[in-house]
Amino acid sequence: MPLKEIESRADIQQLVDSFYSRVQADELLGHIFNDIAKVDWDLHLPKMYDFWDSLLLDGSFSGNVMQPHFRLNKLIPLEEQHFNRWLAIFEDTVHSLFTGEKAELAIYRARSIKEIMEFKINLVNHPPKDNSKIPLVNPGNESKG
Secondary structure, three states: OOOEOOOOHHHHHHHHHHHHHHHHHOOOOHHHHHHHOOOOHHHHHHHHHHHHHHHHOOOOOOOOOHHHHHHHHHHOOOOHHHHHHHHHHHHHHHHHHEOOHHHHHHHHHHHHHHHHHHHHHHHHHOOOOOHHHOOOOOHHHOOOO
């Protein structure tokens, strides 16, 4: 069967459902979603439909995507291998179902999400030992150009 373009909300739902089905069965990620986060899929999946619809089509999404991940990270440290597996499953799912510009956009956006989330979570899990190298802005002493 030839691959199709991502064109509709139904396509987004197919992508999200297929992706999370694979995540739930994955040996590295499955227990995080099922046993630790105890994801309520009836609530989570519609949020993910809205999220990906807003990134790829015309939908709207409101919510803080980082906060649930920070809470989860307190229960189990989310590390590089988790983010890499998430992205690998996502890319493989997209490539197995879809083709075209929106499919490539989905992969591009997923890579960006992975990088940002991994960076932010990594700062929590592995804070810099020497904060003196981090530039700080002192609002009272900013130069007035």
